[in-house]
Amino acid sequence: MFQAPSGTCKLSVGTDHVPGTKWHSHRKMITPTFHFKILENFQEVFVEKSEIMLKKLRPNAHGRVFDIYPFITRCALDIICETAMGTQLNAQEDMDSEYVNAVYDISEATINRALSPWLHPDFIFQRTKMGRRYQECIQQLHRFTNKVIQEKKSLLAGATRVTDQSSDEDTSIGKKKRRAFLDLLLEASLQEGGLSDEEIREEVDTFMFEGHDTTAAGISWTIFLLGIHPEIQVRVQRELDEIFQGVSRAATMQDVQEMKYLEQVIKESLRLYPSVPFIQRHLNQDIKLDQFNPDNFRLENVQARHPYAYIPFSAGPRNCIGQKFALQEEKTILSYLFRHYSVRCLDKMEDVVTLAELVLRPENGIRVVLTPRDKASLHTL
Ligand code: HEM
Structure with missing residues (x-):
């Protein structure tokens, strides 16, 4: 990398x-x-560590702004x-x-x-x-x-x-x-x-x-994008509610596979904010960077696209060997966060300064406000 x-x-x-x-x-x-x-x-490891993360986030979940x-x-x-x-x-x-x-x-x-x-x-x-x-x-x-x-x-x-x-x-x-x-x-x-x-x-x-900076950046940018797109966040939470039926239990591999919409969201976040910002290609024509739209990764849209049109994990024999690991980890951690909290980000996309270092990270972190979830908050977002 x-x-x-x-x-x-x-x-x-x-x-x-x-x-x-x-x-x-x-x-x-x-x-x-x-x-x-x-x-x-x-x-099992993803779950255990996500649960510790939730425990560590709890003292911050009282309406105060902090960097997640x-x-x-x-x-x-x-x-x-x-x-x-x-x-x-x-x-x-x-x-x-x-x-x-x-x-x-x-x-x-x-x-x-x-x-x-x-x-x-x-x-x-x-x-x-x-x-x-x-x-x-x-x-x-x-x-x-x-x-x-x-x-x-x-x-x-x-x-x-x-x-x-x-x-x-x-x-x-x-x-x-x-x-x-x-x-x-x-x-x-x-x-x-x-x-x-x-x-x-x-x-x-x-x-x-x-295997850690890359996924941490991917997860954090996803939180940011969901924090400024409440309507998309609600769709993610509805999917999680359907999978878990409101029961507080560990996320299984099967659950992770059912998180189809969350996967679209993660892929769309990696498109706008690729964790690895330095794979170089020469463009033959200009491209327009557009809005955050997870529907870009609906099955029918993916099938209609050239396989090399989207390569956050690179492509070819030296591509990322850990991409399935990364998606599974991201989905697990994000599902824990969004099952338990609604997230609001106060910064706008145009205000967030990106630093293209080893990975693409936000200069000032991701400032969020967490609200513990209940059914009522789900519908008032
Ligand atoms: C969102 C998360 C991740 C992204 C965006 C990502 C991206 C990439 C990219 C673009 C490359 C190829 C760079 C090139 O073409 O030179 C790469 C290579 C690699 N990645 Fe990842 N990666 C992620 C997560 C992970 C994880 C979780 C692991 C391990 C557990 C991992 C292990 C590797 C390894 C070992 C290589 C080198 C493969 C080789 O040269 O054969 N990556 N990654």
Whole structure:
């Protein structure tokens, strides 16, 4: 998605610099980890983290204006850490997590460096305060990921030694066992020609970066657009009410699949505010950017369109491997929010300043007012 400006980046934040043969064999190995069955397994994580997010939002749901963006980012971080590494980050509970701060500082340094050509040479960058902090953060991330890999490896070795005593308990987190990307990569690495520890760490770190900022931005822009289009928000909430029948229960994979209109809304939000703003194409004719209209993604309209006319996840063999994961996560988190709250955004589209950094984000966050929902508020919006 994004390549750090110079070859020293030991953390595989982007993928462009990975040579074709290495990329191809890794992609082949990773593709099965995004299988439908695996994603079904992750639904439980999406739900658990969405529920924590709701709990954290509750103190703000009293008519005051606040920025919802950091709440969404921390929820997405918790989700990616547990699904990619199978370990709990608790970014929503622990506001001082060194790991989370390192993730933010790396993103910030990467973009600042990209925009400052004089910092591109390593020998200069490494001598700056930002460069030293960047290296420190990279080391911190590597230590964390390496530790998790080593723990998982010894668990896996134990499990293969005592296959007949296999249990549903993962002793490292004391919870019902969920298989993370890392578990699947480690299993694949046992086969001949599998990935080395360093390559596994690179893949996991790539997931950590590609897999949370992007969805957090997508969710936040969707909240913004629904917050300024109350009539569309009501349609989303009606769909959710039909699916859940007013019962407060966990969203299942089946529920997520039934959120057809919400999916149209998410796709339309990604059209207007693509999380990844930098896929470059040359246009042969001018295009007119029009209004927020989720009907653009009604089945009949999609079928009538060229498949490459809309590519927020890019297209071709190097497209986004996580797009189904992303949609499932976005739908789950958004369904939790809009089942419980009506959202109002005070800013207008023309007033929101967009920053095209690693992902497209709003300069001043997404300022919202939440109102707890009941049937009456649904119809008075
Ligand atoms: C709204 C959410 C997301 C958007 C808009 C998005 C977008 C993209 C785009 C445009 C690319 C290709 C960039 C290029 O052509 O160079 C890409 C690649 C990638 N994405 Fe995503 N992404 C999202 C979420 C995710 C998630 C949740 C994951 C992982 C869990 C993920 C993992 C990856 C990986 C590993 C690649 C590199 C694929 C390869 O080179 O083979 N993405 N993403």
